[in-house]
Amino acid sequence: MGTADNRRPSARRIARVAAWFGAGVLLAPGAAAAAAAPGVSVIAPRQELVVLLGPHTVHRAPTAGAPTVAVVSAARPLTGERTTLPVLGQHTDSLGRPWLQVRLPGRTLTGRRPPSTGWITTTATRRARTDWHILVTIDDRRVRVYRRGRLLRTYRAIVGAPTTPTPRGDYFVEENLRLPGTRRGAPYALALNARSRVFQTFDGGPGQIALHGQGNLGGKLGTASSHGCVRLTAPAITWLAARTRPGVPVTIE
Amino acid sequence: MAVGCVLLTGASAGSAAAAQAPVGLGTAASFAILAGSAVTNTGPSTINGDLGVTPSATVTGFPPATVNGTVHAADAVAAQAQADLTVAYDDAAGRLPPEAVPADLGGMTLTPGVYRAAAGLGLTGALTLDALGDPDAVFVLQAPSTLITASDSRMTLINGAQPCNVFWQVGSSATLGTSSQFSGNILADTSISMNDSVVLAGRALARNGAVTLINDTITAPHCTTPTAGTSTTGPTTAPAGGAAPAPTGTPAGTTTADSITARGKTGAGPSAGNAAAGAGTARLSPVVPAIAMLVRQRGLTTCIRRGFAVAVTGRFIRRVTFTVGGKRVATRTHSPFQAIITQPGGMRTVRAHVLFSDGTAARTLSWRYRSCLAAAGTAQRRVGSPSRRPTGNGGFTG
Numbered sequence: 134m135g136t137a138d139n140r141r142p143s144a145r146r147i148a149r150v151a152a153w154f155g156a157g158v159l160l161a162p163g164a165a166a167a168a169a170a171p172g173v174s175v176i177a178p179r180q181e182l183v184v185l186l187g188p189h190t191v192h193r194a195p196t197a198g199a200p201t202v203a204v205v206s207a208a209r210p211l212t213g214e215r216t217t218l219p220v221l222g223q224h225t226d227s228l229g230r231p232w233l234q235v236r237l238p239g240r241t242l243t244g245r246r247p248p249s250t251g252w253i254t255t256t257a258t259r260r261a262r263t264d265w266h267i268l269v270t271i272d273d274r275r276v277r278v279y280r281r282g283r284l285l286r287t288y289r290a291i292v293g294a295p296t297t298p299t300p301r302g303d304y305f306v307e308e309n310l311r312l313p314g315t316r317r318g319a320p321y322a323l324a325l326n327a328r329s330r331v332f333q334t335f336d337g338g339p340g341q342i343a344l345h346g347q348g349n350l351g352g353k354l355g356t357a358s359s360h361g362c363v364r365l366t367a368p369a370i371t372w373l374a375a376r377t378r379p380g381v382p383v384t385i386e
Numbered sequence: 387m388a389v390g391c392v393l394l395t396g397a398s399a400g401s402a403a404a405a406q407a408p409v410g411l412g413t414a415a416s417f418a419i420l421a422g423s424a425v426t427n428t429g430p431s432t433i434n435g436d437l438g439v440t441p442s443a444t445v446t447g448f449p450p451a452t453v454n455g456t457v458h459a460a461d462a463v464a465a466q467a468q469a470d471l472t473v474a475y476d477d478a479a480g481r482l483p484p485e486a487v488p489a490d491l492g493g494m495t496l497t498p499g500v501y502r503a504a505a506g507l508g509l510t511g512a513l514t515l516d517a518l519g520d521p522d523a524v525f526v527l528q529a530p531s532t533l534i535t536a537s538d539s540r541m542t543l544i545n546g547a548q549p550c551n552v553f554w555q556v557g558s559s560a561t562l563g564t565s566s567q568f569s570g571n572i573l574a575d576t577s578i579s580m581n582d583s584v585v586l587a588g589r590a591l592a593r594n595g596a597v598t599l600i601n602d603t604i605t606a607p608h609c610t611t612p613t614a615g616t617s618t619t620g621p622t623t624a625p626a627g628g629a630a631p632a633p634t635g636t637p638a639g640t641t642t643a644d645s646i647t648a649r650g651k652t653g654a655g656p657s658a659g660n661a662a663a664g665a666g667t668a669r670l671s672p673v674v675p676a677i678a679m680l681v682r683q684r685g686l687t688t689c690i691r692r693g694f695a696v697a698v699t700g701r702f703i704r705r706v707t708f709t710v711g712g713k714r715v716a717t718r719t720h721s722p723f724q725a726i727i728t729q730p731g732g733m734r735t736v737r738a739h740v741l742f743s744d745g746t747a748a749r750t751l752s753w754r755y756r757s758c759l760a761a762a763g764t765a766q767r768r769v770g771s772p773s774r775r776p777t778g779n780g781g782f783t784g
Binding site: 186187207212228229230255256258259293297308309310312313316317329332336337340345362364374376377378 | 673674692693694695697720721722724726728771772773774775776777781782783784
């Protein structure tokens with residue numbers, strides 16, 4: 134069962150998270166100053182999101198003439214849920230058109246290392262926001278859940294084995310799946326835009342990383358023994374899945 | 387009634403001015419003939435579209451008649467179409483505000499709107515439907531009892547009017563006279579009888595009774611986007627020379643909307659609608675084409691479950707103010723001129739007031755749809771789990 138422990142993000146973690154939000158996401162008042170002070174929680178209270186109402190061409194820069202780096206569909210491939218992306222920055226071009234810098238989904242993009250960010254126009258989009266944030270710490274094998282910048286829960290987890298590590302970085306929840314009891318990782322999975330750096334395909338998927346349960350997998354909590362995903366107990370992933378919508382940022386460090 | 391007669395007799399143009407959404411036919415739209423008790427034919431009739439009958443399964447006279455479509459006799463498809471027809475019939479019968487018309491429509495020119503006769507409707511001679519350049523213009527004609535056309539009667543559709551957007555709601559039965567050329571979707575509560583050599587550009591949809599044919603031709607129409615200024619005479623498309631003074635192509639300064647439920651309304655002031663006032667154009671439509679397509683095909687019998695974006699596109703647009711139900715949603719002063727529509731369930735009309743930078747008179751566009759979006763509060767909270775069952779294959783790295 135999760136507990137609100139007294140452990141706080143390290144200075145390195147603080148710097149990473151602060152850098153992520155520096156591109157346009159709202160910071161808590163005084164968060165920038167707090168970022169340099171270990172022992173103070175600096176998870177930003179909210180994350181700006183954009184919901185795609187239609188397919189979008191992603192550009193490398195916020196101009197129509199910039200190279201196209203990807204095309205993102207309006208629906209996610211596993212559930213059909215609308216694509217929701219974190220917004221990292223905004224820009225208005227010389228023609229007055231607003232652009233958004235977004236973090237990109239990983240599953241539908243081609244290439245072993247697809248681009249992680251890009252620019253889209255605001256056409257056929259809807260703005261949203263979330264005040265949830267998930268922090269996965271590989272070193273202590275724990276998942277911390279924040280809301281409005283405050284730590285709500287800490288769960289022990291199973292992370293990737295040394296040969297199949299959980300990739301560190303800044304990601305987000307692409308889809309929230311309710312898995313049948315026969316599926317590995319049941320009962321729930323929070324599919325991330327992160328991909329394994331070892332597996333290009335796995336279990337019929339493109340090596341997609343997820344936070345999920347231990348159904349049909351097992352493993353011992355607090356160990357580094359998974360193929361890259363983050364496994365949580367059924368109560369933990371159930372609690373998390375009931376509160377997590379697409380677009381929620383996930384930091385793995 | 388007397389007022390209606392004064393306005394509508396002779397060659398004058400009558401107008402039941404409220405912009406109407408089309409009557410959504412649902413799955414009945416694929417049918418050229420739909421009946422409740424029987425479909426009976428004599429002679430080599432031609433049916434372009436599906437034929438259905440339910441709950442009865444009686445279809446006689448095929449051949450010699452030809453059906454360029456599928457025959458559904460007492461099957462689930464026909465049953466669903468009948469159910470959709472009932473919805474459409476009730477929709478058409480309830481359209482407001484109706485303008486009174488005399489019992490005989492011969493010699494009249496009607497503009498888009500809703501018209502109702504005191505009892506039965508008849509047609510002797512010619513009836514002209516003038517869409518005023520709007521290919522999405524809808525005509526709803528309500529006959530509380532019968533619809534009867536005389537032999538050799540004609541209908542002429544001008545200025546973009548389309549048979550697909552003409553709806554005849556008939557309280558009892560319809561009878562089309564010998565060699566008459568008729569346009570529109572006949573939604574009859576009881577039966578439809580077509581005498582010899584009738585050409586119908588439309589649908590014969592009878593809820594309870596029979597559809598009877600004698601050497602007739604029925605073609606289920608599909609909406610297109612014709613150029614303003616053309617006309618359709620009877621069931622066949624042909625230019626009506628001199629029938630309408632409208633210019634070819636979309637006139638400068640006009641405002642159109644890309645939906646079967648959309649209407650462009652001129653702004654206030656005497657210059658409104660004057661094409662010479664400027665070259666500004668504007669068009670209101672949902673950003674996602676599938677939504678426009680859905681409403682275009684099914685009208686208001688279906689509802690849109692999610693929020694969506696609408697956009698105004700065109701030339702010389704300076705500012706667009708979007709409202710829904712009189713409440714301002716957004717004001718845009720630069721491209722893209724769009725707004726997100728998230729109003730909860732019910733009939734909704736999106737309006738876009740467009741100002742132009744070149745002196746073109748302001749326009750107000752509207753687009754009507756039915757929403758079944760949950761109320762904002764519940765939508766935000768989304769009762770229940772946000773998790774979804776996977777529909778695609780592929781797992782995770784475990």
